[in-house]
Amino acid sequence: MYPQQASLFGGGEPGVGDLSAARRTRLGAGAWIDTLPGWLAGADDLFARLAAEVPWRAERRVMYDDVVAVPRLLAHYGAGEALPDPVLERARDALGAYYAAELGEPFATAGLCYYRDGRDSVAWHGDRTGRGSERDTLVAILSLGEPRPLLLRPRGGGPAKVRCPLGHGDLIVMGGSCQRTWDHAIPKTRSTVGGRISVQFRPSGVR
Numbered sequence: 001m002y003p004q005q006a007s008l009f010g011g012g013e014p015g016v017g018d019l020s021a022a023r024r025t026r027l028g029a030g031a032w033i034d035t036l037p038g039w040l041a042g043a044d045d046l047f048a049r050l051a052a053e054v055p056w057r058a059e060r061r062v063m064y065d066d067v068v069a070v071p072r073l074l075a076h077y078g079a080g081e082a083l084p085d086p087v088l089e090r091a092r093d094a095l096g097a098y099y100a101a102e103l104g105e106p107f108a109t110a111g112l113c114y115y116r117d118g119r120d121s122v123a124w125h126g127d128r129t130g131r132g133s134e135r136d137t138l139v140a141i142l143s144l145g146e147p148r149p150l151l152l153r154p155r156g157g158g159p160a161k162v163r164c165p166l167g168h169g170d171l172i173v174m175g176g177s178c179q180r181t182w183d184h185a186i187p188k189t190r191s192t193v194g195g196r197i198s199v200q201f202r203p204s205g206v207r
């Protein structure tokens with residue numbers, strides 16, 4: 001459950017704000033990010049509903065010779081599938097309308113990740129299992145619950161170059177060549193943190 005502090009600004013009716021307030025940062029090599037803190041108002045109930053009602057899956061993955069647990073819970077909604085909350089459908093459609101010219105197609109799928117505590121994380125990667133490996137695309141992420149930083153670095157290694165703190169209701173959009181030329185990660189943390197849910201909207205064929 002998301003802690004007390006949320007009620008200071010996350011209570012009330014959920015709704016998305018004006019996307020034209022997003023600020024663009026150019027990362028180089030044709031990659032950019034847009035950030036918009038507090039894009040979704042009234043996110044408390046949404047976090048609680050998603051945490052309780054989404055059919056979260058624990059995945060396992062082969063790593064070297066071992067099968068290890070993926071350190072976060074996952075759910076995926078394909079194109080045409082109803083999302084677990086109407087607020088998420090409004091968010092997806094608002095993003096699709098705002099980025100229509102740059103994206104050239106709608107946001108179609110939603111990936112949900114539940115980071116239960118600071119031990120849950122995602123390692124450095126780009127979303128390039130699908131078309132993101134060859135073509136510019138957009139991935140929009142709505143963050144709910146406990147703040148966690150999203151780190152970015154140019155593909156190929158080295159230290160993080162950009163640190164985006166993502167709090168309750170915050171939006172980040174990775175665009176241009178970002179999935180191809182940059183990597184991103186949510187690092188583990190030793191501090192005591194509660195749950196965070198990330199909702200990633202992607203066009204069809206981008207994973």
Ligand SMILES: O=C(O)CCC(=O)C(=O)O
Nearest residue numbers: 113122127141184186198
């Ligand atoms: O948790 C996040 O916001 C990032 C998740 C992510 O990068 C992914 O699932 O591909």
Ligand SMILES: [Fe+2]
Nearest residue numbers: 125126127184
């Ligand atoms: Fe990713």
